[in-house]
Amino acid sequence: MISVDGRSPNHQPIIQVQNVVKRFPVGDGEITVLKGVNFDVMPGEFVTIVGPSGNGKSTLLNMITGIDHPSEGDVIVTGQKVHTLSENELAIWRGEHLGIIFQFFQLLPALSLLKNVILPMDFVKKLTPKERKERALHLLDTVGLADQAQKLPSQVSGGQQQRAAIARALANDPPLLVADEPTGNLDSETSDAVFALFEQQVALGKTLAMVTHSRSLAARTPRVIEIRDGRIYSDSKSEGVKWGGGEGVTLSPVHSSDRRSPTPSPVHLQK
Ligand SMILES: Nc1ncnc2c1ncn2[C@@H]1O[C@H](COP(=O)(O)OP(=O)(O)O)[C@@H](O)[C@H]1O
Ligand SMILES: [Mg+2]
Numbered sequence: 001m002i003s004v005d006g007r008s009p010n011h012q013p014i015i016q017v018q019n020v021v022k023r024f025p026v027g028d029g030e031i032t033v034l035k036g037v038n039f040d041v042m043p044g045e046f047v048t049i050v051g052p053s054g055n056g057k058s059t060l061l062n063m064i065t066g067i068d069h070p071s072e073g074d075v076i077v078t079g080q081k082v083h084t085l086s087e088n089e090l091a092i093w094r095g096e097h098l099g100i101i102f103q104f105f106q107l108l109p110a111l112s113l114l115k116n117v118i119l120p121m122d123f124v125k126k127l128t129p130k131e132r133k134e135r136a137l138h139l140l141d142t143v144g145l146a147d148q149a150q151k152l153p154s155q156v157s158g159g160q161q162q163r164a165a166i167a168r169a170l171a172n173d174p175p176l177l178v179a180d181e182p183t184g185n186l187d188s189e190t191s192d193a194v195f196a197l198f199e200q201q202v203a204l205g206k207t208l209a210m211v212t213h214s215r216s217l218a219a220r221t222p223r224v225i226e227i228r229d230g231r232i233y234s235d236s237k238s239e240g241v242k243w244g245g246g247e248g249v250t251l252s253p254v255h256s257s258d259r260r261s262p263t264p265s266p267v268h269l270q271k
Contacts, residue, residue, distance in 0.1 A: 012079070012178045013040035014176055015064060016205050020073035022059055022230075023080040027129065033059045034070070035230040039238075040210060046202040048218040049211045051227035058212045060227065063182050064209065065100055066090045078176060099169025101179035105161040113164040114149040115142060120171040138169035143197055159190030164199055177201060179210040183217065191217065 020036040033053070033056045041047055045102045049057050062068040069083035078097040094100070107116045117136035122129055128137060132271055140149050143163040153161050162182060169177055177199070183191035195217050202208050210221075219222045226233040242263075 003049075011042075011189070012193045014043045014045075014078055015039075015148070015248045016074070016076040016096055016220075017060070017063070017270070018061075018074040018076070018157070020054070020063060020070045020075060022063065022068070023071045024252035028112055034063075036073075037232055039206060039225060041057065043167060044205060045209050045223055046198070046208045047210070047223045047225060048214065048221045048224055049209065049225050050112050050213070050218045051209075055227050057227050058180055061178055061209070061211055065098060066094065085141070086193075087174060095120060097174050097176060099166075099171075099177045100176045101153070101162070101165050101169050101177065101182045103181040103184040105158070105165045107161055107165060107168070109153055112152060113145060113156070113160075113167075116153070117167045117171055118166060124172050126172070133266065136167070136171065140164065142170075144168045144193075157190075159186050159193060162186060162190075162194050163197065166201075170201070175205075175207060177206055177210075178210045179208070181211055181213060184213060191270050212266060255261060 017037055017039050017140060020034050020037045021032065023030045037056075037060060050059065051057055059068065063070050064077055064082070066077075066082040070137045074081060074083075078093075078166055080093055080097075082090070082093075107113070108119070111119070114133070114136050117139055118132050121132040121135065125250060131149045136148060137146065143166055146166065147164055148156055148160060148164075153164070156164070162185075166182075177198070181192055181199075186194060191214065198208055198210065212218055224234075226235075
């Protein structure tokens with residue numbers, strides 16, 4: 001499919017966050033957690049979102065995944081206005097377009113790693129049961145868990161559980177992966193292995209948006225958005241700034257989608 005301007009739809013942002021405000025009721029009043037957030041993510045980008053605890057990072061990701069909805073503004077992901085979808089439509093949309101990875105893995109404890117990875121494919125029903133099993137085994141192999149497939153989550157380490165959760169997120173081959181502190185519960189060596197898997201997925205063409213508390217991991221991604229007090233404090237892409245987290249690392253503003261295509265820089269499309 002080619003869009004009206006002759007460029008492929010791949011040159012449209014995969015995530016558009018537009019003037020997003022989010023308030024939560026507290027007691028008699030309310031708190032404003034997001035105070036007008038705007039950014040786009042292009043297909044193929046690897047973006048980390050950093051910022052102090054309690055400053056709205058998870059709230060922002062929850063707008064992107066449709067776990068929650070904005071009080072004001074729009075969030076458009078894979079061309080969908082996420083907050084206009086019903087719960088049922090959301091589940092179908094997520095199944096096809098989104099892989100979500102959480103800090104505490106959230107594997108189903110009574111199912112083997114293999115069955116946990118098969119589950120999203122059972123929901124979408126695009127493959128035969130035999131193909132689902134073969135794909136799940138292949139994905140577990142990709143994340144280095146081929147020999148652990150029959151084990152329960154409780155029988156493997158945290159790092160192995162997170163790798164299984166990544167295999168699960170990849171089950172339906174979604175274009176977009178969203179991860180909230182995926183290494184927050186892992187030691188640094190295991191975090192490195194998980195981060196390497198993410199880099200591999202971006203190299204294969206996935207888009208990845210990851211909240212992380214780890215400045216050293218963020219410094220290794222092509223784009224870092226810093227959220228403070230509900231606003232974008234810095235965005236290494238729009239500013240072309242160095243973002244080294246004080247660790248002496250200088251980032252180039254070039255990001256992976258630029259590397260793949262010499263097309264003009266992303267435009268903000270008017271609806
Ligand atoms: N459902 C909710 N109801 C009320 N307040 C909330 C809710 N979810 C988050 N908050 C508040 O919003 C703020 C930002 O939270 P969060 O997005 O989880 O921060 P971060 O992920 O950056 O640590 C915090 O003050 C938190 O207490
Ligand atoms: Mg959080």
